[in-house]
Amino acid sequence: MPENFFRLDGKVAVVTGGGQGIGEAISRRLAAAGAKVGVFDMNPEAANRVAAAVGGVPMVGDLTKEADLDRVFAEVVGKAGPVDVLVNNAGVASRKGRDVPVWESVREDWEYVMNINVTGLVLCCKAVLPGMIDRKYGRIVNVASIAGKEGNPKMAPYSASKAAVIALTKSLSKELVGKGDICVNSVSPAVIQTPILDQLDQAQIAMMLSKIPLGRTGRPAEVAALVHFLASAECSFTTGFCFDISGGRATY
Numbered sequence: 001m002p003e004n005f006f007r008l009d010g011k012v013a014v015v016t017g018g019g020q021g022i023g024e025a026i027s028r029r030l031a032a033a034g035a036k037v038g039v040f041d042m043n044p045e046a047a048n049r050v051a052a053a054v055g056g057v058p059m060v061g062d063l064t065k066e067a068d069l070d071r072v073f074a075e076v077v078g079k080a081g082p083v084d085v086l087v088n089n090a091g092v093a094s095r096k097g098r099d100v101p102v103w104e105s106v107r108e109d110w111e112y113v114m115n116i117n118v119t120g121l122v123l124c125c126k127a128v129l130p131g132m133i134d135r136k137y138g139r140i141v142n143v144a145s146i147a148g149k150e151g152n153p154k155m156a157p158y159s160a161s162k163a164a165v166i167a168l169t170k171s172l173s174k175e176l177v178g179k180g181d182i183c184v185n186s187v188s189p190a191v192i193q194t195p196i197l198d199q200l201d202q203a204q205i206a207m208m209l210s211k212i213p214l215g216r217t218g219r220p221a222e223v224a225a226l227v228h229f230l231a232s233a234e235c236s237f238t239t240g241f242c243f244d245i246s247g248g249r250a251t252y
Contacts, residue, residue, distance in 0.1 A: 006232040009034035012080045013231060014073070016063055016124060017090030019046025021194030022143065025220035026087055027054055029228050035085065038076035056080075063090055063120035073127045082135065083128045085231045088121040089143045091161075099154040099204055110157045117161035118168070125172065136180025141230045142169050143223075146190045146246045152208065162188070166242045173240030183239040185230045190246035193217040213248035 013030045017023035019041030031037045031054035040059035041047035051058035057079045061068030076083065095112040098105070125140060132138030147155055148162025169186040176182045191197070191208045209217065226245050229235055244250040 006228055006234055007034050008085070008232060011035045011084040012038065012076065012082060013085035013087065014038040014040055014059065014076060014083050014124075014128070015087045015089055016040045016120075018059075018087075019043050019050050022189070022192055022220045022223050023087075023089040024050050025224040026089060026227050027051075027056065029221070029224035030085070030087075030231060031056060033228060033232075035231075036080040038072075038080065038083070040072060040090070063124055064115050066123060069123055069127050077131075082131045084132075084135075084137060085139045085141075086124060086128045087141045087143070087227055087231065088124055088165075090120065091117045091143065093158050093200060094155065095157075097200070099200060101154055102156045105156065110160075113157035113161050114164075117158070118164045121165060122168070129176075132182050133176075133179050136182070138180070138182040139231045139235065140172070140182075140184040141227050142166075142184070142186040143227075144169070144186045144188045144242060146188050146244075146250055149188055149242075149250055152204075154204065169242065170240045176239075181233075181236060183230075183235055185235070185239060186242045187223065187226055187230070187245055188242050188250060189218055189223050190249045191217045192220060192223060194220060211249050212246065216247065218245060218247060 013035040015023050015027045018027040018039035027037050027039050027050050037054050037056035038059045039047050039051040039056050044060045047058040047060050057076045059072035061072045095109045142165050144165040145162040147159040148166050151159040173184040
């Protein structure tokens with residue numbers, strides 16, 4: 001029946017950065033489809049607020065610290081069950097709002113962004129993949145960015161990190177071939193109206209908006225709708241792909 005399309009009843013989903021913005025919209029969408037959602041966020045208030053709203057499990061920790069990951073994933077498994085869906089949404093645009101050309105960047109700018117956007121994502125994948133392989137089922141959705149395809153000026157660390165997310169998605173999907181019904185995909189949003197925009201100056205935002213044919217920012221709920229499909233069992237013959245959600249900016 002059509003009303004059953006993309007249902008997630010009986011599934012356990014973890015959404016990183018799930019306490020605000022795109023992550024909150026994804027948490028709410030997956031919960032509405034029947035999933036038990038682990039809301040992973042560094043901010044305890046945000047994680048608890050969203051988890052309470054969706055009847056999920058708050059997961060408070062730093063995704064770059066393996067001890068934190070061991071603890072929070074054990075908590076969600078104990079309270080909800082093995083993880084079927086992982087949405088790697090957590091990310092940062094820059095370190096302390098430093099949007100500068102490469103020659104003015106410092107090592108810390110790169111390490112901060114890469115550690116969260118790439119290394120943290122890999123560690124979260126490592127936390128769930130053994131279980132997915134054992135059960136021969138899983139869905140991983142990585143939130144990349146149009147910046148990872150085109151490269152935004154004065155956002156080199158962010159652009160490079162999101163390009164890495166897209167390439168990692170392709171590599172991981174190939175490694176999982178033959179290990180069951182496990183699909184790994186990514187999405188590349190353009191500018192979405194979320195608190196991450198607070199890290200950018202208005203000139204930077206205006207530049208990015210000027211490149212979007214639809215002429216507006218995207219909405220978190222629109223990203224959540226795409227992620228919902230990729231997190232569902234119906235997404236069974238697509239893996240390793242990066243889906244555009246950029247208002248027409250991306251053409252490949």
